[in-house]
Amino acid sequence: MSASLSRAAAALLRWGRGAVGGGGGGGLPGVGVRAASSGGQAEQLDALVKKDKVVVFLKGTPEQPQCGFSNAVVQILRLHGVRDYAAYNVLDDPELRQGIKDYSNWPTIPQVYLNGEFVGGCDILLQMHQNGDLVEELKKLGIRSALIDEKNQDSK
Amino acid sequence: MEMQSLEFAQLVFDLALIQCFLTTFPSLHFGMRMLRAQLARCTVPMATRACASRDSAGSAAGGPVEAAIRAKLEQALSPEVLELRNESGGHAVPAGSETHFRVAVVSSRFEGMSPLQRHRLVHAALSEELAGPVHALAIQAKTPAQWRENPQLDTSPPCLGGSKKTRGTS
Numbered sequence: 001m002s003a004s005l006s007r008a009a010a011a012l013l014r015w016g017r018g019a020v021g022g023g024g025g026g027g028l029p030g031v032g033v034r035a036a037s038s039g040g041q042a043e044q045l046d047a048l049v050k051k052d053k054v055v056v057f058l059k060g061t062p063e064q065p066q067c068g069f070s071n072a073v074v075q076i077l078r079l080h081g082v083r084d085y086a087a088y089n090v091l092d093d094p095e096l097r098q099g100i101k102d103y104s105n106w107p108t109i110p111q112v113y114l115n116g117e118f119v120g121g122c123d124i125l126l127q128m129h130q131n132g133d134l135v136e137e138l139k140k141l142g143i144r145s146a147l148i149d150e151k152n153q154d155s156k
Numbered sequence: 157m158e159m160q161s162l163e164f165a166q167l168v169f170d171l172a173l174i175q176c177f178l179t180t181f182p183s184l185h186f187g188m189r190m191l192r193a194q195l196a197r198c199t200v201p202m203a204t205r206a207c208a209s210r211d212s213a214g215s216a217a218g219g220p221v222e223a224a225i226r227a228k229l230e231q232a233l234s235p236e237v238l239e240l241r242n243e244s245g246g247h248a249v250p251a252g253s254e255t256h257f258r259v260a261v262v263s264s265r266f267e268g269m270s271p272l273q274r275h276r277l278v279h280a281a282l283s284e285e286l287a288g289p290v291h292a293l294a295i296q297a298k299t300p301a302q303w304r305e306n307p308q309l310d311t312s313p314p315c316l317g318g319s320k321k322t323r324g325t326s
């Protein structure tokens with residue numbers, strides 16, 4: 001994938017959804033997160049994390065993560081077959097990078113939100129993946145983890 | 157024999173020190189040749205310091221940030237076990253940095269706490285470091301029983317370049 005395609009993909013993702021089915025509720029106005037005052041930004045981030053069932057803030061994009069910890073989040077979601085999620089690249093936007101840390105009161109990236117609620121970073125997501133909690137949480141969101149099917153296949 | 161990164165760093169330091177004395181103490185030249193030979197046998201590349209778990213407790217080579225992290229966690233959580241590793245060597249930062257750490261904290265205070273609550277407790281103890289030099293902190297927060305099941309400081313995933321890969325600022 002060429003660099004320009006990656007950037008375009010990243011921009012699409014930042015607008016809330018790269019959904020092929022089109023027209024997923026539109027994205028944020030491009031100015032939104034960047035130009036907002038701190039009070040307004042909190043509200044916008046709140047809207048952002050609630051807009052989709054699975055929202056992650058990464059360094060880089062799912063196609064090209066630029067951090068090992070962010071990549072771990074991407075890979076875990078991929079393992080569970082979660083394809084429809086909103087991914088925001090904090091490296092593209094310094095205000096977002098700081099803003100999301102203030103919003104969640106969490107000092108690092110990546111950050112994972114499920115159903116609008118902050119769940120944790122890479123360590124916690126990995127823990128949830130290892131102990132089966134992630135499958136359960138995805139189920140609550142109406143997402144069937146791909147690992148359930150794999151498990152069923154193995155036991156046949 | 158695979159050399160630990162700490163010994164490697166020590167060798168490099170020794171080599172540099174000896175080089176200073178070369179002109180005035182010619183006999184040290186032999187010492188330097190021996191060191192060079194040892195370095196040549198070293199198989200651990202500096203970039204991948206994420207090798208076997210190594211408890212750096214009490215290590216003289218730990219820097220001030222590492223010492224501060226250790227002290228604050230001990231004070232805040234009275235941990236049964238505290239394993240801390242400076243992982244900066246595996247990331248796109250200058251040598252000798254104290255920016256990326258991995259810590260395993262084992263404390264009965266974590267009983268009944270969710271992972272999120274435990275991590276937040278660790279963050280609170282290290283708020284100054286996290287607002288300052290520490291850029292990444294991988295946390296394993298376990299109760300004593302959980303630690304006994306798997307008493308190991310994990311290794312972090314390899315660095316993918318971070319913001320250095322883009323044209324922008326860090």
